Amino acid sequence: xxxxxIGTQEPGGQESIEPLAGEPAMIISxxxxxxxxxxxxxxxxxKLAVVGLGIIIVFITIGLAESISTAAGxxxxxxxxxxxxxxxxxxxxGSPPSWSHPFGTDYLGRDIFSRVLVxxxxxxxxxxxxxxxxxxxGLVLGPIAGYYGGAVDSVIMRTxxxxxxxxxxxxxxxxxxxxxxxxxNVFVAIGLLSWAVYARLNRGSVLSVRRxxxxxxxxxxGATDLRIIFRHVLPNTMAPVYxxxxxxxxxxxxxxxxxxxLGIGIQPPDASWGKMISDYLSYMAAGRWWMELFPAxxxxxxxxxxxxxxxxxxxATDPKLKx
Numbered sequence: 175x176x177x178x179x180i181g182t183q184e185p186g187g188q189e190s191i192e193p194l195a196g197e198p199a200m201i202i203s204x205x206x207x208x209x210x211x212x213x214x215x216x217x218x219x220x221k222l223a224v225v226g227l228g229i230i231i232v233f234i235t236i237g238l239a240e241s242i243s244t245a246a247g248x249x250x251x252x253x254x255x256x257x258x259x260x261x262x263x264x265x266x267x268g269s270p271p272s273w274s275h276p277f278g279t280d281y282l283g284r285d286i287f288s289r290v291l292v293x294x295x296x297x298x299x300x301x302x303x304x305x306x307x308x309x310x311x312g313l314v315l316g317p318i319a320g321y322y323g324g325a326v327d328s329v330i331m332r333t334x335x336x337x338x339x340x341x342x343x344x345x346x347x348x349x350x351x352x353x354x355x356x357x358x359n360v361f362v363a364i365g366l367l368s369w370a371v372y373a374r375l376n377r378g379s380v381l382s383v384r385r386x387x388x389x390x391x392x393x394x395x396g397a398t399d400l401r402i403i404f405r406h407v408l409p410n411t412m413a414p415v416y417x418x419x420x421x422x423x424x425x426x427x428x429x430x431x432x433x434x435x436l437g438i439g440i441q442p443p444d445a446s447w448g449k450m451i452s453d454y455l456s457y458m459a460a461g462r463w464w465m466e467l468f469p470a471x472x473x474x475x476x477x478x479x480x481x482x483x484x485x486x487x488x489x490a491t492d493p494k495l496k497x
Contacts, residue, residue: 216490223486229479237298240291251288256443259283268462278464281457286465289445290472296446297476300361300430301423307365308422312372313415317403319373320380331377334370342367346429347438355438364426375418379411417488424480431473447473 217223243250253275262269262283271278277286319330337345345367353359383389384407392406431448433439440446447469454465 213487213490217486220486220489222482223490226479226482226484226486229475230483233294233476233479234298236291237295240295241299244295249288251285251291253285253288255284255288255292255445257284267457267460268465271464277468278462280454280465281462286450286468289450290447290468293445293447293450293469294472294476296357296440296444297427297430297473300357300364301427301480304361304364304368304426304430305419305422307362308368309372309415309419311366311369313376313408315369316373316376317380317408317411320377321384321399321403321407323381327377330373334374337367337370343429343432346433347436350433350438355433355441357440357444360430360433360439361426364429368422368426371422372415372418375414376408376411379414380407383407383410413491417484417491420480420484420487424477424484427480428473428477 217227240250249255259279260266260283262275262279262285263281266281268281268283269275269279275285275287277290280286280289315330315334319327346363349363349367350359353363380403388410389402389406392402397405430439431446431451434446434448435452437449437452440449442449450469451466451473454462454469457465
């Protein structure tokens with residue numbers, strides 16, 4: 175009998191089995207997709223987003239492996255990234271890529287491949303920690319502003335407007351100049367100046383859910399305001415924030431590279447993609463293209479990966495784009 179049945183899809187995720195010989199149809203219920211299962215299903219259809227996710231996984235894996243190896247007391251890189259060897263830099267112009275040095279060497283005879291690997295760890299740390307600092311501030315002030323409204327909302331949002339009023343990179347330059355250059359000060363400065371984006375984004379989401387039934391039910395059960403905000407409201411307003419996080423990490427990495435390029439970010443002997451691009455720029459005229467190419471490629475590919483994944487995640491979480 176089952177050979178004479180034809181399956182058709184019914185609205186609501188149910189499959190109707192229609193017989194050929196006029197027999198009664200059977201309906202088989204399917205388990206509805208959860209939020210993130212649906213997001214992942216739609217994200218997989220965006221090939222560019224999947225490529226971006228792959229790039230992110232690769233670079234984060236490299237950064238984690240480099241961090242673990244450094245903490246364990248050995249280098250993942252094949253050479254010491256700060257070891258000077260003038261024999262590998264004829265006439266002070268470096269050596270082109272070879273089997274032993276696939277990215278070539280720089281004007282001091284340092285292995286560029288090793289320096290790019292070490293710079294990957296620094297860039298990933300700056301991106302992740304800077305965004306974590308911004309989230310820690312934004313996801314406290316934003317929900318409070320949206321939940322209470324009134325004077326509290328006005329004070330927090332006007333403070334955020336002050337941060338939006340200044341050009342971002344100039345504001346970061348000012349803060350880094352005050353704090354001083356260095357690894358820690360760079361991601362502190364980027365994180366402190368990025369909180370307003372997450373606060374405003376989350377505040378708008380909180381405004382849309384603070385009067386819903388589940389919030390009123392929690393309030394009727396005697397839950398405190400802070401418990402309602404961080405236990406009930408915040409988890410239901412995080413979807414847009416996840417997109418902003420992906421975009422924010424890429425933005426933080428590019429900002430760190432810009433600061434290092436200007437000489438006030440990561441300081442020598444630490445390697446940074448921006449600092450390497452700045453140091454090697456003058457050697458392009460001498461035909462030493464490999465010095466500039468590989469750190470620039472690493473920076474472009476990483477930022478491209480985060481932005482592509484962020485755009486795909488935004489499309490996958492947008493209810494207006496659902497079938």
